[in-house]
Amino acid sequence: MTRPIDPDLAAAAHQSRAWPFEEARRVIQRLEKLKAGPEKTVIFETGYGPSGLPHIGTFGEVARTSMVRHAFEILTEGKWKTRLICFSDDMDGMRKVPDNVPNKEMLQQHLNKPLTSVPDPFGKYESFAHHNNAMLRAFLDRFGFDYEFYSATECYRSGRFDATLLKMLEVYDQVKEIILPTLGPERRATYSPFLPICPRTGRVLQVPTVERHPDKGTIVYIDPETGEKVETPVTGGRVKCQWKADWALRWTALGVDYEMAGKDLTDSVILSSKICRVLGGTPPEGFIYELFLDEKGQKISKSIGNGLTIEEWLTYATPESLALFMFQKPRSAKRLYFDVIPRTVDEYLQLLAAYPNQGPKEKLDNPVWHIHAGEPPAAELPISYGLLLNLVAASNAEDKDVLWGFIRRLAPDATPEKYPVLDRLAEYAVAYYRDFVRPTKKYRLPNDTERHALEVLEKELAAAPPNATAEDLQNIVYEVGKANGFADRLRDWFRAIYEVLLGQSQGPRFGSFIELYGIENTRVLIRKGLAGELAAETAA
Helix, strand or coil: CCCCCCHHHHHHHCCCCCHHHHHHHHHHHHHHHHCCCCCCEEEEEEEECCCCCCCHHHHHHHHHHHHHHHHHHHHCCCCCEEEEEEEECCCCECCCCCCCCCCHHHHHCCCCCEHHHCCCCCCCCCCHHHHHHHHHHHHHHHCCCCCEEEEHHHHHHHCCCHHHHHHHHHCHHHHHHHHHHHCCHHHHHHCCCEEEECCCCCCECCCCCCEEECCCCEEEEECCCCCCEEEEECCCCCEEECHHHHHHHHHHHHCEEECCEEHHHHHHHHHHHHHHHHCCCCCCECCEECCEECCCCCECCCCCCCCCCHHHHHHHCCHHHHHHHHHCCCCCCEECCCCHHHHHHHHHHHHHHHHHHCCHHHHHHCHHHHHCCCCCCCCCCCCCHHHHHHHHHHHCCCCHHHHHHHHHHHCCCCCCCCCHHHHHHHHHHHHHHHHHHHHHCCCCCCCHHHHHHHHHHHHHHHHCCCCCCHHHHHHHHHHHHHHCCCCCCHHHHHHHHHHHHHCCCCCCCHHHHHHHHCHHHHHHHHHHHHHCHHHHHHHC
């Protein structure tokens, strides 16, 4: 458990309706039903298929599970030890050669072998699974997750699963009764929960079991190439289980208490839970989270490539902002595309700034408490990410040093060393503007009413005192709009400012922008917009 928390905060935790606490309470209820004492270690688990590299969903599942684990530790005041297991299904057979790897011809020769028996196409590790497992561990370590790595191959071969595999053999018919109604006629005729590893070829075989001998702990199958009967133990890594039986095997053998899953695995959770009970185990608690959608509302698919990768998010924003995105409404389908990044960053910063002044209940409802395991850092930033992006747009800054020149206009004592988060945001803003904002900017010329109002605004800014605050400048913009044709439609006035001067239909609070960009720079920008110089950039 983390450091002791304030008694008021601890009391508030028992009343909090934040979803990690709600989930943690279900784990506590599970322990009560099991009559589990504090000698039990509570196991939280996430699963990973090592046929590809870690992705944004991997981050989301581990981050969310870590939040539930921490909430559980707070509610139970550390009475139970906890572990987070990240389990790699690396004994699965390689069904196809991935598109994004070298040495495809070599890999083709190892189809259907366990991933830990397939050579690493990159030539760096013992196997392809070892390569991808190393990427997973580096990925999780990068974010500071507290976890233990488990390999399916090691669990099968070391004997860790043996007792449960023998139990699976005993209840073979019951397992089949659970699975067969979900299969088509052809698959139903050949289904077995056990997939033998062929001693001759090393491949994972999808073959029916023709005999089983629980007294000896063996099954018999027919080699599909030689036609010979082969008897093999179900222990010691000689077989692996089919997916749903495998999940139940893991839950039972490891004593998993909590594991969440995506909506697409809802049926698998139900079936695996039934098998787990047949094996004598108790299925873990957990909830079904919704999947991510692209900007068109379509389900994100790795094969289609219609969603954000984690590397893309982290090119333009902080890991903490991504954690916030994962925290919010996990049971609701959310659109995951580039436009959500800036507002998520600013929302994170706003939540972080609000935290110190909140009461115990509000603190526990604040996502940053969960993102930072109860210890959010201090973050007093003089500027938002959205404003930084607009500053980049207006100044055409190509590096963050230019931005720091403007930032010091607002906060003369600010330095990258004093505000490391802001320094990172400046770098992110330059990258985001370069890749996503600049290519879509469309300046336009003002109409007659807009032109007159902008001319007046330029003159009013010339008369503004050099030390005018953002609020003073915002009032000037308001008054100019109201007095020059936009009294009943100030929204149109601000849209005109953004479209003519920034090349976009919406933007920051304009008084704050002027304060940061500078009155004289803003007057120059207005004159360029009136002269058509900015619109000419769009035409070019």
